[in-house]
Amino acid sequence: MRVPLSWLREYVDLPTTETGRDVQAKLVAAGLEVETVEQLGAGLTGPLVVGEVLTIEELEGFKKPIRFCTVDVGTANGTGLPQEIVCGARNFAVGDKVVVVLPGAVLPGDFAIAARKTYGKVSHGMICSSDELGMGSDGDGIIVLPPEYEPGTDAIELLELVDEVLDIAVTPDRGYCLSMRGVARETATAYGLPLRDPALLDVPGPNTEGHPVEVADPFGCDRFTARTVSGLNPEARSPVWLRRRLQKAGMRPISLAVDITNYVMLELGQPLHAYDRSRVQGALGVRRAEPGEKLTTLDGVRRTLDPEDLVITDERGVIGLAGVMGGADTEIADAVPDQETGRVTGTTEVVIEAAHFDPIAIARAARRHKLPSEASKRFERGVDPLAAPAAAQRTVDLLVLLAGGTAGAGVTEVISPSAPHTVAMPAGHPAEVAGVAYDRETVVRRLQQVGCDVYGQDDLVVTVPSWRPDLRAPNDLAEEVIRLEGYENLPSTLPKPPAGRGLTGRQRLHRRIGRALAGAGYTEALNYPFISEQVLDQLALAADDPARRVVTLVNPLSDEEPALRTTLLPGLLGALRRNDGRGSHDLALFETGLVFHPSADQAAAGERLPVDHRPTDEQLAAVTAALPVQPRHAAVVLAGAREQAGWWGKGRPADWADAIEAARLIAHESGAELLVRAGQYGPWHPGRCAELAVVVDGEERVVGHAGELHPRVLKTLGLPARTCAMEIDLDAVEAAGTSAVEAPRIATFPVATQDVALVVDAGVPAADVEAVLREGAGELLESVRLFDVFTGEQLGEGRKSLAYALRFRAPDRTLTVEEASAARDAAVALAAERTGAVLRGA
Known part of the structure; x- marks a missing residue:
C-alpha cells in the first residue's frame, strides 16, 4: 500500500515538522512494515508553470516530426512575451494548457534546463510529459491540463510534484491497512491524535426505489449495496488532484467513473464496481457459477467459470466475476465524438456496486483464474462489511461533484443478519x-x-x-x-534452562561415532531423506525385501522422489557419483541419519486431529502408533585410493576390508562386539560381502552389511569400479553395547605372544576360526589377530592357511611359557574339533 503523506494529513493533523521518515518510525514501532519512504520531486526546482499553446509551426526536413511552438506562460518568464519552445510530441493543439519548464529550472534526476539551439531554432524551455516530471509514464505523451488553469500558474504546487510516499507491506492479518482510512487510524493512534474518519458520512437508509438486487448465495455475499447516478457528462475528466493521488498510490488513471471507484477503494478500503446502467438488463444478482458458463472479463479474456466462483449476473447471465473483475459487456464506455454531429457519446448513467464477499471464495477465484486484482487483494484479507454504504455514498458524491450527475433517490441494501464478534x-x-x-x-x-x-x-x-x-x-x-x-518496551530476558540436562546417551554415541569416522579419514555428507522407488531396483533389492516397503509423501518436494528413504546408500552413492564426476576420485564419505519404515498400524495415518480443542489421549496414541518406525543408521562409501602413493611407498586402493573396518570402528565406539561373517545382500558383490551381527538380549541379530558393491549395480548407478560400502543399524548396535565406554589401560605384567598357522578348507570363514580360538584359549587370551592368509600348491586343492597372533596376559602375575603354550594348544585343539583345522607343519 502506497500512502502519500499529503493525503494522510487530511485525516490526521500531523505536526508540520513531521517527515515521512518520522511517520515511518512511528508506524514501524506500531507493527506495520513500512519498507521505504519515496521522496517525490527530490531535486526539483522551478520555474515550472502552466502554459497555453498559442501557435504551432511544423518544421520540415527532419527524420521525425518537429514542432516550433509559442506558449503563453504569463509573467513567469519575466517579460510576459510568448515563450518559444521546440517540441516533438503531437498530442496537443493550439489552445491547450500544458506544463512548461523554463530555463534555470532543474527536473528530477538533476536535469538542468537551459535555452539551446536545436532543429534550427532556439528552444527556451520544454513542454513536459508526466515521465519527465517523475509522475510515472501514462503513455499519453505531453500533459494536457484542464482549460480552467491560468497561464503562469505554479505547476509544482498544482500537480503536487513534491511529496513523500510511504510504501507499506501489508501482512495478511492487516487488510484494513490497504486503505488510507486504516493507515490513518494507525497513525492517529501512534501519535495520540484524533482521527477524521472518512467513512463517517450521512448515508440515506435503504428503500424500494433502488436498482433491484437478488442475492442467491447469502454466505458468499452477506451485504450488497447498489446506488445509481444519472445525467453524467461523458466528457468530464478526472481532475488533476484525483489523477495525482491515484498515481502516487501506484494506480493508473483511466476514466472519471473508474478513477472515482479506485479512489474510494484506496480511501475506505471497500472495492467498488461501476456498471453502465444502459447495458445492465434487469436485476443484479449474486450466485455461484453454473458448470460451463463463460465470461469475458475487462482484460478481454474469455474465461470458463468454475462452479465455486461467485458471479454477478443480470437477466442475460454472468456480467462479472465477483470481487475480482467486471465483465466487458457492462463496462463504462469511453467518450466518443460523433463524426457527423460532433456530439460526444458515452456512459451517462451508472449503477454502483459496493458489496462484501466471502474472503475464501474470492481468494480461490483469483488464484483459479490467475487474475489478481486490487479488489481481490482486499477482499481476501478482509474488508469492513459496514463500510459498503459509506463507500457507495462517497462514490455518488464524487460523481455528482465531478461529472455533473444526479444521485438516484433509490438505495438498495441486501443484508444477511449477523451479530458483532x-x-x-x-x-x-x-x-x-x-x-x-x-x-x-x-x-x-x-x-x-x-x-x-x-x-x-x-x-x-x-x-x-x-x-x-x-x-x-x-x-x-x-x-x-x-x-x-x-515492542521496544518489552524487556530482554534470557531463558533459564534447568540444570542437569545435556546430551542423551544416544546423542553422545552418535557424536562419538561421527568424530571417530572423521578421524579415520571419512567426510560427512548429509543428504535429503527422499528417494524414488526406482533406486531400490537399481540397488538390486529382492522383491520381498523389507526395504522396499516405503512411506510415500502426499506432497513431496519433488515428484521424482516421493518416498522417505529406507536406506542411506542412495544419498551417499549419489554424493559419491557427483564428486567423482567433478574430479575428486579418492573418496571416503559417511552419513548418520534416520531411515523410515511403515508402522504396523496404518489405520490412523490419515486421521485428521481437531484444531479447536486438544485431541484426546486415545487420538494422540493412535496417530503416534501410525508414525513410521525411524531407526538411526550409519553408512560409509569408498572409492579410489585409500592410501596415497608417495616417496614413502606404494599406496593402496580402498577395498572391502576398509568398509568392514568402518563397521568395527562403530562397534568399538558403542562398546559392542561385532560378529563378521560372509553374507549376501542386495547391492553387494556376493563373494565380497560381509554380514554384520550383534548379540542383543542373548539373541544374535543381523544389523548391516559391508563390502564391495556388485559390478552390475556400479554400472547402473554410474559409480567408479570397485566402490565399497557399509551400512549398519546404529540403534541395534547401541542396544548390544555397554552403557559406558571404558578408557584403555596399560597392563603392569608382560604379554606372552604365540603364533599359530592353521590349515582349513577354503570355504571355512576366518571369523569362525577366530571365534573358536577365542573360546578355546580361555580367560588368559587378551587378543587374537589374523595377520596372514596363504594358499598354494603345497597346501593342496581347496585348502588355505590362516596365521593368527595370540596374545596372552594375566592380570595378577607374569605368565610362564608353559601356561601360554597350554592355552594355545587348547585353542588349537578346539579349532581342530570344530572346523577341521590342522596345525601347519604338524
Missing part, C-alpha cells in the same frame, strides 16, 4: 503474554484505540470492530495491546 479475555491476559505489567486501564485504552468496545472489570468482554476480522481470540487482543504499548 465478541471475545472474552481476562484483563491480565496481555500482561501474562508479554511478561510486562499492564493495568486494566491500559488494556482497555489500547483496545478502544483499535476500535473495540470493552465491558467488564477483571473479566473483559470485547466487541471487535467490523474492520478487524483477524481479532478472534484473547491472544489476538493481547497482541494489539503489546504492539501499541511498544
Whole structure:
C-alpha cells in the first residue's frame, strides 16, 4: 500500500515538522512494515508553470516530426512575451494548457534546463510529459491540463510534484491497512491524535426505489449495496488532484467513473464496481457459477467459470466475476465524438456496486483464474462489511461533484443478519503474554484505540470492530495491546534452562561415532531423506525385501522422489557419483541419519486431529502408533585410493576390508562386539560381502552389511569400479553395547605372544576360526589377530592357511611359557574339533 503523506494529513493533523521518515518510525514501532519512504520531486526546482499553446509551426526536413511552438506562460518568464519552445510530441493543439519548464529550472534526476539551439531554432524551455516530471509514464505523451488553469500558474504546487510516499507491506492479518482510512487510524493512534474518519458520512437508509438486487448465495455475499447516478457528462475528466493521488498510490488513471471507484477503494478500503446502467438488463444478482458458463472479463479474456466462483449476473447471465473483475459487456464506455454531429457519446448513467464477499471464495477465484486484482487483494484479507454504504455514498458524491450527475433517490441494501464478534479475555491476559505489567486501564485504552468496545472489570468482554476480522481470540487482543504499548518496551530476558540436562546417551554415541569416522579419514555428507522407488531396483533389492516397503509423501518436494528413504546408500552413492564426476576420485564419505519404515498400524495415518480443542489421549496414541518406525543408521562409501602413493611407498586402493573396518570402528565406539561373517545382500558383490551381527538380549541379530558393491549395480548407478560400502543399524548396535565406554589401560605384567598357522578348507570363514580360538584359549587370551592368509600348491586343492597372533596376559602375575603354550594348544585343539583345522607343519 502506497500512502502519500499529503493525503494522510487530511485525516490526521500531523505536526508540520513531521517527515515521512518520522511517520515511518512511528508506524514501524506500531507493527506495520513500512519498507521505504519515496521522496517525490527530490531535486526539483522551478520555474515550472502552466502554459497555453498559442501557435504551432511544423518544421520540415527532419527524420521525425518537429514542432516550433509559442506558449503563453504569463509573467513567469519575466517579460510576459510568448515563450518559444521546440517540441516533438503531437498530442496537443493550439489552445491547450500544458506544463512548461523554463530555463534555470532543474527536473528530477538533476536535469538542468537551459535555452539551446536545436532543429534550427532556439528552444527556451520544454513542454513536459508526466515521465519527465517523475509522475510515472501514462503513455499519453505531453500533459494536457484542464482549460480552467491560468497561464503562469505554479505547476509544482498544482500537480503536487513534491511529496513523500510511504510504501507499506501489508501482512495478511492487516487488510484494513490497504486503505488510507486504516493507515490513518494507525497513525492517529501512534501519535495520540484524533482521527477524521472518512467513512463517517450521512448515508440515506435503504428503500424500494433502488436498482433491484437478488442475492442467491447469502454466505458468499452477506451485504450488497447498489446506488445509481444519472445525467453524467461523458466528457468530464478526472481532475488533476484525483489523477495525482491515484498515481502516487501506484494506480493508473483511466476514466472519471473508474478513477472515482479506485479512489474510494484506496480511501475506505471497500472495492467498488461501476456498471453502465444502459447495458445492465434487469436485476443484479449474486450466485455461484453454473458448470460451463463463460465470461469475458475487462482484460478481454474469455474465461470458463468454475462452479465455486461467485458471479454477478443480470437477466442475460454472468456480467462479472465477483470481487475480482467486471465483465466487458457492462463496462463504462469511453467518450466518443460523433463524426457527423460532433456530439460526444458515452456512459451517462451508472449503477454502483459496493458489496462484501466471502474472503475464501474470492481468494480461490483469483488464484483459479490467475487474475489478481486490487479488489481481490482486499477482499481476501478482509474488508469492513459496514463500510459498503459509506463507500457507495462517497462514490455518488464524487460523481455528482465531478461529472455533473444526479444521485438516484433509490438505495438498495441486501443484508444477511449477523451479530458483532465478541471475545472474552481476562484483563491480565496481555500482561501474562508479554511478561510486562499492564493495568486494566491500559488494556482497555489500547483496545478502544483499535476500535473495540470493552465491558467488564477483571473479566473483559470485547466487541471487535467490523474492520478487524483477524481479532478472534484473547491472544489476538493481547497482541494489539503489546504492539501499541511498544515492542521496544518489552524487556530482554534470557531463558533459564534447568540444570542437569545435556546430551542423551544416544546423542553422545552418535557424536562419538561421527568424530571417530572423521578421524579415520571419512567426510560427512548429509543428504535429503527422499528417494524414488526406482533406486531400490537399481540397488538390486529382492522383491520381498523389507526395504522396499516405503512411506510415500502426499506432497513431496519433488515428484521424482516421493518416498522417505529406507536406506542411506542412495544419498551417499549419489554424493559419491557427483564428486567423482567433478574430479575428486579418492573418496571416503559417511552419513548418520534416520531411515523410515511403515508402522504396523496404518489405520490412523490419515486421521485428521481437531484444531479447536486438544485431541484426546486415545487420538494422540493412535496417530503416534501410525508414525513410521525411524531407526538411526550409519553408512560409509569408498572409492579410489585409500592410501596415497608417495616417496614413502606404494599406496593402496580402498577395498572391502576398509568398509568392514568402518563397521568395527562403530562397534568399538558403542562398546559392542561385532560378529563378521560372509553374507549376501542386495547391492553387494556376493563373494565380497560381509554380514554384520550383534548379540542383543542373548539373541544374535543381523544389523548391516559391508563390502564391495556388485559390478552390475556400479554400472547402473554410474559409480567408479570397485566402490565399497557399509551400512549398519546404529540403534541395534547401541542396544548390544555397554552403557559406558571404558578408557584403555596399560597392563603392569608382560604379554606372552604365540603364533599359530592353521590349515582349513577354503570355504571355512576366518571369523569362525577366530571365534573358536577365542573360546578355546580361555580367560588368559587378551587378543587374537589374523595377520596372514596363504594358499598354494603345497597346501593342496581347496585348502588355505590362516596365521593368527595370540596374545596372552594375566592380570595378577607374569605368565610362564608353559601356561601360554597350554592355552594355545587348547585353542588349537578346539579349532581342530570344530572346523577341521590342522596345525601347519604338524
